[in-house]
Amino acid sequence: MNQIITLGPEDDLNTITTSGFYRLNGVELNVPSGCGWGTLSVxxxxxxxxxxxxxxINKQFWKRTYRNSSIWSKWIPIPTATxxxxxxxxLADGISGTAKYCKTQEGVVLIHGWVQNLAKPEQGKPSIIATLPEGFRxxxxCRFALISSATAPSIGLVRIEISNAGTINLVAWNEVGTLSAGVSVDIGFLGA
Incomplete structure (x- = not known):
């Protein structure tokens, strides 16, 4: 049967290189940020x-490696299937529709949805659709090309621009009518 060794606040994970199972009981030295309580497998x-x-506590998993008797890698989070x-x-005033955003474990921000009742965008000038909060910018x-349904002509070429300040703008490439039929948005980018 495997023995579980309890480590306390005075223990340093840099000194634990022997294979085994350990209980982290308030360990403070060389643990992943905020991970002093849990288990360690070596x-x-x-x-x-x-x-x-x-x-x-945070329900996360972390890993790192040790080589040449003294070199530790950085702690890296292990992604889960959550x-x-x-x-x-x-959405900005006057714009209707449904849009959602999220951020994956890998730091990719995804935006999807449908926005409509957009005023006729002036060719080459941005119209604000929404603003992303910090942490999702x-x-x-970045820029994304989209095709939208428009009243005249029936197809409009538009571009979604997202600034590192979080503003999401719609920019018309060609002369389009009122985008009452809407624009489908399904984009992703690496977050800050």
């Missing part, structure tokens, strides 16, 4: 090792 020896932490939480995107400004 596979290795004095030269190379793999540490996996199960964080019981779907991201979606939020309703507040792109690292750099």
């Amino acid at each position: 596979t290795g020896d004095q030269n190379t090792a793999l540490q996996i932490v199960s964080d019981h 779907p991201p939480q979606e939020y309703d995107l507040s 792109p690292r750099n400004n």
